Each structure stands twice: as structure tokens, then as C-alpha cells.
Amino acid sequence: MESRFHSVKLLEEKCKGCTNCIKRCPTEAIRVREGKAVINAARCIDCGECVRTCENHAKTIIANSLEDLREYEYTIALPAPALYSQLERASGPDEIVWALQEIGFDEVCDVSFGADIITECTRRHLMSFPKLRPVISGACPAVVRLIQVRYPNLLSHVAKVESPMYAAARVARAEVSSRLGIAHDRIGVFFITPCAAKVTAVIAPLGSEKSYVDGAISISDIYGELITRVGQHGAARPVYRGSSFGFAWANSSGELKALGLQNVLAVDGIHNVLDLLEEVDNGRLAGVDYIEALACPAGCVGGPATVENPFVARARMIEISKAVEAGSDYALAEAKQVVDKYGEEFFALQGELAAVAGLAIDPRLEVAIAKMSELERVLARLPGLDCGACGSPTCRAHAEDVVCGHASEVDCVFKLREAMEEVAEELLKLAKTDLPSLQRRNDK
Amino acid sequence: MYRKNDNGQAMDPAEVTPCGAARPSSEPVLEMSFEVGHYDFAAAGEAASKIKQVLRKLGMAPDVVRRAAVAAYEAEMNLVIHSVGGSILLHVDTEKVTLVSCDEGPGMPDISLAMKEGYSTAPDEIREMGFGAGMGLPNMKRCSDSFSIESEVGRGTTVTASIRIA
Ligand SMILES: Nc1ncnc2c1ncn2[C@@H]1O[C@H](COP(=O)(O)OP(=O)(O)O)[C@@H](O)[C@H]1O
Ligand code: SF4
Ligand code: SF4
Ligand SMILES: [Mg+2]
Numbered sequence: 084m085e086s087r088f089h090s091v092k093l094l095e096e097k098c099k100g101c102t103n104c105i106k107r108c109p110t111e112a113i114r115v116r117e118g119k120a121v122i123n124a125a126r127c128i129d130c131g132e133c134v135r136t137c138e139n140h141a142k143t144i145i146a147n148s149l150e151d152l153r154e155y156e157y158t159i160a161l162p163a164p165a166l167y168s169q170l171e172r173a174s175g176p177d178e179i180v181w182a183l184q185e186i187g188f189d190e191v192c193d194v195s196f197g198a199d200i201i202t203e204c205t206r207r208h209l210m211s212f213p214k215l216r217p218v219i220s221g222a223c224p225a226v227v228r229l230i231q232v233r234y235p236n237l238l239s240h241v242a243k244v245e246s247p248m249y250a251a252a253r254v255a256r257a258e259v260s261s262r263l264g265i266a267h268d269r270i271g272v273f274f275i276t277p278c279a280a281k282v283t284a285v286i287a288p289l290g291s292e293k294s295y296v297d298g299a300i301s302i303s304d305i306y307g308e309l310i311t312r313v314g315q316h317g318a319a320r321p322v323y324r325g326s327s328f329g330f331a332w333a334n335s336s337g338e339l340k341a342l343g344l345q346n347v348l349a350v351d352g353i354h355n356v357l358d359l360l361e362e363v364d365n366g367r368l369a370g371v372d373y374i375e376a377l378a379c380p381a382g383c384v385g386g387p388a389t390v391e392n393p394f395v396a397r398a399r400m401i402e403i404s405k406a407v408e409a410g411s412d413y414a415l416a417e418a419k420q421v422v423d424k425y426g427e428e429f430f431a432l433q434g435e436l437a438a439v440a441g442l443a444i445d446p447r448l449e450v451a452i453a454k455m456s457e458l459e460r461v462l463a464r465l466p467g468l469d470c471g472a473c474g475s476p477t478c479r480a481h482a483e484d485v486v487c488g489h490a491s492e493v494d495c496v497f498k499l500r501e502a503m504e505e506v507a508e509e510l511l512k513l514a515k516t517d518l519p520s521l522q523r524r525n526d527k
Numbered sequence: 528m529y530r531k532n533d534n535g536q537a538m539d540p541a542e543v544t545p546c547g548a549a550r551p552s553s554e555p556v557l558e559m560s561f562e563v564g565h566y567d568f569a570a571a572g573e574a575a576s577k578i579k580q581v582l583r584k585l586g587m588a589p590d591v592v593r594r595a596a597v598a599a600y601e602a603e604m605n606l607v608i609h610s611v612g613g614s615i616l617l618h619v620d621t622e623k624v625t626l627v628s629c630d631e632g633p634g635m636p637d638i639s640l641a642m643k644e645g646y647s648t649a650p651d652e653i654r655e656m657g658f659g660a661g662m663g664l665p666n667m668k669r670c671s672d673s674f675s676i677e678s679e680v681g682r683g684t685t686v687t688a689s690i691r692i693a
Pocket of ligand 1: 601605606608609610630632633634635641642646647648649658659660661662663664665684
């Protein structure tokens with residue numbers, strides 16, 4: 084099994100082994116073993132659902148820090164549109180751009196602009212592949228990973244365009260390099276991320292070999308730095324800013340609104356995404372042209388590395404996209420020009436999306452069949468309460484862990500009690516047997 | 528070799544299949560049986576969905592999983608709609624996935640007519656629910672590498688669909 088990078092990590096000292104996270108994980112990638120959560124790297128899609136679930140904050144997102152800016156001669160911040168929904172005190176996006184420059188970035192390029200570019204590319208993509216339906220947006224890397232792990236049939240349905248982050252990064256780097264004459268590799272491009280999935284996409288890109296983004300910094304990690312700086316001083320403009328449509332991508336349905344198509348479907352929240360993809364996989368949504376699927380509730384505004392309540396953030400995002408409406412036509416025209424200048428290929432998905440094995444009970448079919456038979460027998464003996472006390476999310480998952488040698492049947496508290504009862508009965512029987520020496524005496 | 532009855536409980540290996548159909552005999556095998564209730568629309572689709580999960584866990588090729596899931600779904604809906612309920616037997620060996628749908632329902636008077644695309648005896652209220660397009664059996668056949676129907680009016684119906692692995 085290839086080992087893959089994951090940005091979601093466990094802080095062991097904080098984990099109480101409560102088993103809350105194992106039940107929420109959409110790929111059943113987590114177990115509690117010896118009192119601590121353990122993540123199976125082959126199954127984890129970095130959706131961050133466990134980060135959101137854990138009340139002990141034992142799940143964390145490993146990302147870059149502002150220290151890392153020092154490695155570069157010139158740095159560019161790429162704020163996800165969702166960032167602007169997070170700071171109640173800011174009068175508008177410009178103040179936040181200014182704060183980003185204050186904390187060390189030389190320049191800012193809004194990812195809303197990348198979103199406008201990708202909207203344009205997706206439109207063209209849909210026209211060039213009129214037969215393949217539905218097309219599934221590849222904007223959320225957690226969803227793309229989910230497809231790689233669980234729905235390999237659907238990989239060909241994922242739109243062959245890169246993400247808004249990627250588009251913004253490539254354009255910003257190229258423009259800054261030619262404007263200031265700085266070599267590409269001396270420019271540090273950092274995504275300001277609402278989530279773990281994007282960190283993973285930066286460090287281990289989904290399709291391509293090479294990432295065009297140098298790092299990702301969590302919104303929650305720099306929130307404190309930003310909040311103390313907004314509302315104090317001046318305002319700054321980013322080099323590129325998207326349209327109100329580009330901003331609205333941060334909310335679920337935002338991408339669909341930008342595309343302006345009929346026969347489309349938006350879904351948010353990873354468990355809803357799962358339910359929807361299952362039916363796409365069953366071929367029951369062939370009449371839908373395009374699907375926007377986001378792992379987080381309410382969309383990226385509800386990402387696991389954000390700080391604000393997702394619905395408050397969502398409402399604020401609507402206000403913000405209204406506020407930037409004035410510059411929208413110009414922004415859209417600019418995005419079109421950029422696509423024409425660089426060409427669609429520049430923004431096309433780099434490389435192929437490959438299936439990721441990780442769900443199968445065994446790679447050898449004969450063994451898998453035998454294990455599956457055994458699994459069903461073990462499962463029939465378990466109580467079927469899915470209580471999670473064994474450290475596996477469901478009785479079925481526990482039976483699988485038993486069959487695969489990762490757990491023992493008596494890790495189930497009910498099985499343990501049964502076994503103890505049996506032992507106790509044996510002991511009682513033994514205790515009641517008369518000792519031969521005493522027996523002889525009684526006989527007489 | 529183990530056999531399962533409803534929802535995966537182990538059954539005596541000596542037991543015959545619910546329909547008494549001859550069981551294929553290459554080892555190792557997995558057999559599970561799923562009960563399907565007449566007009567039980569709340570649970571309709573669950574058997575197909577469980578079968579899909581099992582095949583996925585076995586690491587089957589995505590295309591095999593998809594075809595088997597479609598065939599299982601059509602068989603299941605026919606048990607719900609056209610019969611008195613029944614069972615779907617899943618049989619997996621190293622060569623193929625076999626689905627056997629058995630019921631003791633009304634049977635089919637004319638199998639080749641039932642196999643025609645667009646032919647359906649589904650009543651109006653069922654059509655209003657979006658079923659009864661008459662594509663189920665043809666679809667099952669299209670998804671299978673071998674497909675057969677045995678049916679006797681007044682006795683019941685057995686539909687067998689096999690999908691070759693690799
Ligand atoms: N298990 C069954 N028992 C009796 N009749 C059946 C059964 N399955 C299918 N049929 C008959 O075959 C016809 C065609 O089935 P199918 O192709 O699945 O289309 P539909 O279910 O849409 O009617 C049904 O309308 C019904 O008359
Ligand atoms: S939710 Fe998971 S990570 Fe958090 S304390 Fe409970 S078991 Fe540990
Ligand atoms: S919905 Fe947005 S914030 Fe959430 S994982 Fe996907 S890309 Fe990240
Ligand atoms: Mg049918």
C-alpha cells in the first residue's frame with residue numbers, strides 16, 4: 084500500500100478515546116485502539132469531519148505557518164473566498180487584504196478570480212463533452228478523494244479542469260514573475276485554506292505530479308493575527324479580484340449559480356455527498372448535467388479550518404458577494420481574457436485521476452471471499468447494536484477487523500461479558516464440587 | 528463453505544437454495560440471501576444496496592459491481608411490485624457473481640413478452656410512482672453474461688443472472 088500524505092492528524096495527548104469520531108467518518112477510516120484514535124491512511128480522504136466532531140480538539144490540521152514565508156523572496160497570498168466570511172469586524176474584503184499584507188504577504192490574489200476562470204473553463208469543458216453526464220465538479224478535493232477511494236466508476240465523470248486555487252496560483256505567479264522579474268521558484272504562493280483537503284491537495288496534488296501552490300495556511304491558524312489588524316488602518320486591493328459569482332463559490336450552490344445551467348444539482352456535507360454519489364453510481368442521475376458536491380456543511384464557509392458558524396458565515400458571504408457586484412462585469416471579462424490568453428489547457432486537470440485501493444477486505448479474490456463468509460458468521464454472533472465500544476464504528480466493521488486480524492471478537496463488551504459469564508459458571512461448578520477428602524468423611 | 532439466509536445469518540451448508548436450484552460448485556464461495564417484501568417500498572432497494580457493498584468489499588472491479596447492482600435492483604423491484612415478495616440469493620465464487628431471484632408469486636404467462644422492452648403489467652398507481660417502464664428484465668439481461676428465467680403461472684418465478692469476473 085502506497086503511503087499517502089494526510090493533513091488530518093491526531094494529537095494523541097488530547098484524545099480520550101471517546102469513539103465519537105469513528106462513527107462520523109464517512110469512509111470508516113478511524114478505529115480506537117488502546118484508548119486512542121488511529122486513522123487508516125489508505126481510506127482517509129481528509130474531509131475533516133473528525134476535526135469538526137472531536138470536542139476534545141484531538142484532531143488537527145497540519146498546515147504551513149507564516150514562518151514558511153521567509154523561504155521566499157516574494158510571497159503571494161491566495162485567500163479562499165470563504166476567508167472573507169470569517170471576520171465579522173472587517174468592513175469588507177479590502178480590509179482583510181490589507182491585514183494579509185500586514186502579516187507578511189507581499190501581494191494578494193483573490194481565489195474568487197480563479198473561480199471565475201474555472202467557471203469559464205468548465206463551461207467550455209461541458210460543451211466539448213456533451214455525452215458524458217452528469218459531470219461532477221472537481222472543486223472539492225475531499226469529494227475527489229472520496230470518488231478515488233469509493234466510486235472509481237465515476238472518476239471519468241469528474242470535470243477535467245483544475246481548481247480555482249490552482250488557476251489563481253498559476254496566473255498570479257506568472258504575472259508577478261514577468262512584472263517584477265523574479266524567478267518562479269523564488270515566489271512563494273500560499274493558499275489561505277478553509278480546510279484540510281486543500282492542504283493535502285497542495286502537498287500531494289490529486290492528479291498532477293507537481294503543485295503550483297507552495298503551501299497552505301489554515302484560516303483558523305491566522306485568524307488571531309488577522310482579527311487584531313482589521314478595522315485599524317487602511318485598505319488594499321488584491322492584484323486580481325473575482326466577480327460576485329466568484330466570491331459566491333464559497334457557499335454551496337455558488338458554483339452552480341456562476342455556471343448558470345439548467346439540470347444541475349448541488350449537495351453539501353460529506354454524508355449527503357455519499358448518498359448522492361451512490362445514486363450517480365447506480366446510474367439514476369443520468370438526466371443531470373452537472374453536480375456540485377462539497378464536503379462541508381453550507382460549503383467552504385463551513386470548512387474544518389474555519390472559525391465562524393457555517394450558517395452565519397454563509398449569510399455574510401451573500402452580503403459580501405452583493406457588495407462586490409459593482410466590479411463584477413469587469414472581473415468576468417478579465418477572467419475570460421485570461422482564459423483566452425493562456426488557453427484552456429493551462430487550466431485543465433493535470434494528469435489522470437487514479438483509483439485508490441483501500442476498501443477491499445483482501446486484494447486476493449479467493450481470500451476475500453473466504454474472509455467475507457467468515458465476516459458474516461462473526462457478525463451473526465455480534466449483538467448488532469453498533470455501539471462503538473469495541474473501537475470499531477459498527478458491528479459489521481468490527482467483524483471485518485476480527486476477520487482481518489486487527490481485533491478480537493471479545494473486544495465487543497457484550498461478547499466479553501458472555502465469555503466472563505461462561506468462565507464464572509465454570510468457576511461456580513468447580514466451587515460446588517466436593518473435595519474427595521471431604522467426601523470420604525461425609526460418607527462415614 | 529457457508530451459506531446465509533436473510534440478512535447474513537449462517538445456514539446449514541446442506542440446505543438447498545430457496546428455489547431448489549442447483550448450486551454452482553467452485554470453491555471458495557460466498558452465499559447470502561436477502562428477503563424482499565411485497566409492496567415494501569420503504570425497504571425497496573436495500574437488498575441491492577447491501578449486495579453492492581459486499582461486492583465492493585470483495586474488491587470486485589467497479590464495472591462488475593455496477594452491473595451486479597443494477598441487476599439486483601431490477602430483480603428486487605420486480606419482487607416488490609409484481610410478485611408476493613421473495614428472496615434474492617447472492618452467490619460469489621472466483622469466476623462469477625450470480626444473482627438468483629426466487630418467488631412463489633403469480634408467475635409469467637409469456638416470458639418472451641415479459642422480456643420485450645417497454646412491456647409492463649404494472650398497474651397505474653405503480654406507474655405514477657415512476658416504475659413500470661418495462662425495462663427491468665431487458666436491463667438485467669444487458670448487465671449479465673448469462674441470464675435465464677423459469678416461471679410457472681400460479682407457482683412462481685426464478686430469475687438467474689450471472690456476471691463473469693474479469
Ligand atoms: N417476479 C415476477 N413475477 C411475475 N411477473 C413478473 C416478475 N418480474 C417481472 N414480471 C413481469 O414482467 C414484466 C416486465 O418486467 P420488467 O421488464 O422488470 O418491467 P416493469 O417492472 O417495469 O414492468 C412485468 O411488468 C411483469 O408483468
Ligand atoms: S472524537 Fe476521536 S479523536 Fe476526539 S477524543 Fe474522541 S476518539 Fe479521540
Ligand atoms: S467543501 Fe470546500 S472547505 Fe470543505 S473540504 Fe471541500 S474544498 Fe475544503
Ligand atoms: Mg421491473
